[in-house]
Amino acid sequence: MTIGLRCVACGRTYDIGDRAWRCSCGGLFKLEGTALFAAAGAGSDRPWSLWRYRSSLPIFGSRDRWEQISLGEGSTPIVQDSPGVLLKLDFLMPTLSFKDRGSVVLVSAASELGVRQMVADSSGNAGVSIAAYGARAGIETEVFVPASTSPSKVFQLEAYGAVVRRITGSRDDAAAAAISRLEQTGAFYASHIYNPFFHHGTKTFAFECYEQLAGRMPDAVVIPAGNGTLLLGAALGFAELVDAGLLDRPPRLFAVQAANCSPIAKARGAHVSGSTETAAEGIAIQNPPRLEEMMRAIETTGGDLLLVDEESILRARTALLARGIDVEPTAAAGYAALDGWDSDELGTVLVALTGAGIKTPHAP
Numbered sequence: 001m002t003i004g005l006r007c008v009a010c011g012r013t014y015d016i017g018d019r020a021w022r023c024s025c026g027g028l029f030k031l032e033g034t035a036l037f038a039a040a041g042a043g044s045d046r047p048w049s050l051w052r053y054r055s056s057l058p059i060f061g062s063r064d065r066w067e068q069i070s071l072g073e074g075s076t077p078i079v080q081d082s083p084g085v086l087l088k089l090d091f092l093m094p095t096l097s098f099k100d101r102g103s104v105v106l107v108s109a110a111s112e113l114g115v116r117q118m119v120a121d122s123s124g125n126a127g128v129s130i131a132a133y134g135a136r137a138g139i140e141t142e143v144f145v146p147a148s149t150s151p152s153k154v155f156q157l158e159a160y161g162a163v164v165r166r167i168t169g170s171r172d173d174a175a176a177a178a179i180s181r182l183e184q185t186g187a188f189y190a191s192h193i194y195n196p197f198f199h200h201g202t203k204t205f206a207f208e209c210y211e212q213l214a215g216r217m218p219d220a221v222v223i224p225a226g227n228g229t230l231l232l233g234a235a236l237g238f239a240e241l242v243d244a245g246l247l248d249r250p251p252r253l254f255a256v257q258a259a260n261c262s263p264i265a266k267a268r269g270a271h272v273s274g275s276t277e278t279a280a281e282g283i284a285i286q287n288p289p290r291l292e293e294m295m296r297a298i299e300t301t302g303g304d305l306l307l308v309d310e311e312s313i314l315r316a317r318t319a320l321l322a323r324g325i326d327v328e329p330t331a332a333a334g335y336a337a338l339d340g341w342d343s344d345e346l347g348t349v350l351v352a353l354t355g356a357g358i359k360t361p362h363a364p
């Protein structure tokens with residue numbers, strides 16, 4: 001089956017060469033035609049990187065080109081924090097966030113399509129990651145970020161040669177500016193939210209958990225969720241492992257959001273402030289386009305939403321530092337969500353640590 005795009009709202013299909021970023025009905029895309037996970041097995045010559053899973057990645061065209069763009073991303077360590085609590089250090093990546101899983105797949109696809117110019121919008125880490133792989137693939141990259149983005153992320157973007165557009169307003173305003181730029185220029189939209197190639201990169205998080213833990217999965221996986229790029233990728237990866245007959249069921253997926261900014265709580269009818277005032281800038285998203293899919297991912301796996309307040313995020317960051325692990329506040333939010341974790345009821349847990357501490361420097 002060839003790889004193609006299908007609108008989740010109306011079912012219309014598109015060729016990937018069309019470069020459409022959403023359906024004419026406004027619906028979002030998913031990818032079709034990718035193969036299921038195949039276990040590596042003994043004596044495998046597969047590399048210890050994302051390309052270990054190349055048979056289930058949406059690769060088309062020249063495989064050599066894809067592997068030339070790879071920076072060996074993936075295969076991040078899983079360490080034990082305490083009995084029943086595992087941490088996956090998913091910030092140990094070429095640009096220091098998990099986003100490299102998605103970017104390498106998305107940018108390789110863009111390169112294969114002959115893209116010369118691309119536009120992205122980001123709260124920081126996704127843009128940095130797209131910029132790095134854009135540089136590697138020789139694609140001109142323009143990134144729209146909220147003006148409040150950490151200066152260190154803006155420096156990282158500029159260092160990779162991206163054109164940076166700082167937009168006054170929220171993360172949603174940055175997205176609107178990027179979309180209007182696309183309409184003016186006809187550039188490729190390298191969106192980690194809309195483009196489903198990205199989620200087929202982040203699904204390798206689940207494959208790695210499966211292989212590194214020799215199939216003995218934790219009962220729950222905790223993931224900070226703004227636009228849900230890791231949550232949705234993990235849900236996809238675990239679902240593919242179930243479909244391949246390797247897991248009986250996926251772990252329960254728990255999404256972590258800041259109490260100050262939780263679109264999931266809002267969609268469930270809770271009264272929320274609607275602000276984006278949180279130190280966890282990577283999840284300061286008011287209106288994630290894939291909100292329904294994110295809610296389905298936690299509900300169908302028996303997971304839930306976990307809310308964390310600002311004080312607990314900063315406390316968790318300090319607690320991790322005392323254990324030798326330096327992450328940015330967004331990643332610390334995931335660890336903060338373990339406060340009050342009832343292991344009798346919820347069992348063992350793995351927390352995704354998503355971005356490195358240097359992304360958001362500590363106060364002097």
Ligand SMILES: [Zn+2]
Nearest residue numbers: 007010023025
């Ligand atoms: Zn549609």
